[in-house]
Amino acid sequence: MYNLDFKEDRPLDLVGVGRLCIDLNADQFNRPMEETKSFTKYVGGSPANITIGAARLGLKPGFIGKVSDDQMGRFIVEYLDGDNIDTTNIAVDHTGAVTGLAFTEIKSPEDCSILMYRDNVADLKLSTDDVSEDYIKNAKALHISGTALAASPSREAVFLALEYARKHEVVVIFDIDYRPYTWNNDKETATYYNLAAEKCDVIIGTRDEFDMMEQFEKEKKSDEETASKWFSHHAEIVVIKHGAKGSFAYTKDGNSHTSGTFKTKVLKTFGAGDSYASAFIYGLFKQWDLSKAMEYGSASAAIVISRHSCSDAMPTTNEIEDFMSKAERQGIS
Ligand SMILES: Nc1ncnc2c1ncn2[C@@H]1O[C@H](COP(=O)(O)OP(=O)(O)O)[C@@H](O)[C@H]1O
Numbered sequence: 001m002y003n004l005d006f007k008e009d010r011p012l013d014l015v016g017v018g019r020l021c022i023d024l025n026a027d028q029f030n031r032p033m034e035e036t037k038s039f040t041k042y043v044g045g046s047p048a049n050i051t052i053g054a055a056r057l058g059l060k061p062g063f064i065g066k067v068s069d070d071q072m073g074r075f076i077v078e079y080l081d082g083d084n085i086d087t088t089n090i091a092v093d094h095t096g097a098v099t100g101l102a103f104t105e106i107k108s109p110e111d112c113s114i115l116m117y118r119d120n121v122a123d124l125k126l127s128t129d130d131v132s133e134d135y136i137k138n139a140k141a142l143h144i145s146g147t148a149l150a151a152s153p154s155r156e157a158v159f160l161a162l163e164y165a166r167k168h169e170v171v172v173i174f175d176i177d178y179r180p181y182t183w184n185n186d187k188e189t190a191t192y193y194n195l196a197a198e199k200c201d202v203i204i205g206t207r208d209e210f211d212m213m214e215q216f217e218k219e220k221k222s223d224e225e226t227a228s229k230w231f232s233h234h235a236e237i238v239v240i241k242h243g244a245k246g247s248f249a250y251t252k253d254g255n256s257h258t259s260g261t262f263k264t265k266v267l268k269t270f271g272a273g274d275s276y277a278s279a280f281i282y283g284l285f286k287q288w289d290l291s292k293a294m295e296y297g298s299a300s301a302a303i304v305i306s307r308h309s310c311s312d313a314m315p316t317t318n319e320i321e322d323f324m325s326k327a328e329r330q331g332i333s
């Protein structure tokens with residue numbers, strides 16, 4: 001098992017920190033974006049998606065972020081309000097910054113990519129002035145997206161949130177969420193990722209994302225070696241996702257767990273990680289065995305990649321359990 005001490009008397013379950021953006025998903029898919037004529041607008045941003053997913057599963061989330069002072073910013077806040085997410089700590093930028101856009105290209109179910117417009121985005125204008133110690137100490141857990149470390153002042157805001165979380169014994173969940181378009185160079189990226197990951201209780205990422213973080217090591221690490229490295233810091237749980245092959249999770253007590261996937265009609269592959277994370281985190285709050293939490297995450301991911309959006313598509317517990325009762329399981333491969 002694992003040792004995560006969620007303080008049950010706190011009103012907020014999971015507070016997300018980082019990117020609040022817009023996904024513009026191609027309406028005409030199975031073709032290159034050059035041939036796309038229209039897009040559908042959804043709330044996006046990995047931490048936003050995970051927070052929305054947690055709300056859909058019945059957790060009480062909050063968010064620390066910054067939005068643009070325009071229709072897109074208002075659309076995002078209103079959407080989160082509609083999902084009963086506490087938005088009192090979402091600041092509004094007044095410097096003219098804009099909302100990040102993620103244009104998604106669906107060439108085929110297996111060949112999807114994201115074109116991100118991230119110049120002068122409001123989410124990276126989040127500053128230490130926007131991070132409330134009182135807000136964080138009223139949370140059971142903080143969920144941080146690595147991309148929020150990509151530039152100042154957001155970077156410093158994240159490290160302050162981490163300090164407050166450690167001070168008030170808030171469980172910290174770190175989703176590596178590496179997006180190359182946002183960083184200057186690999187060494188800078190790994191430096192900041194390591195400084196943050198060393199303070200976190202749960203670290204979730206793909207194999208490639210851990211390899212990026214561990215690039216200063218003498219040689220590439222196995223999943224077990226990666227887990228051991230992060231247990232030597234603050235981690236209690238390390239989850240390593242391997243796409244359609246499944247996922248592996250390790251706990252500090254030396255146990256490991258694997259999860260296969262569920263057969264699904266894949267429309268697009270992005271959204272898998274965010275939906276997996278939100279349902280997995282839900283399982284942690286329920287104090288489930290890791291294998292069950294991973295299976296829940298895998299089911300949520302299978303549902304979301306069969307749908308057009310990420311945020312809108314985040315399922316409820318009823319949807320996940322109905323899906324699990326009917327879907328074909330695929331072992332770890
Ligand atoms: N093609 C697929 N079919 C079914 N499940 C999938 C598929 N791709 C990913 N998943 C599920 O989603 C999880 C996260 O996907 P992954 O691609 O590893 O993360 P990310 O989206 O962050 O890159 C996987 O561990 C798996 O459970």
Ligand SMILES: O=C(O)C[C@@H](O)[C@H](O)C(=O)COP(=O)(O)O
Pocket residue numbers: 019021022023043044045046047049102114269270271272273274275310311
């Ligand atoms: O995180 C972003 O800015 C883009 C997301 O909103 C988008 O839905 C996406 O890429 C989801 O990615 P994944 O769940 O990590 O596959």
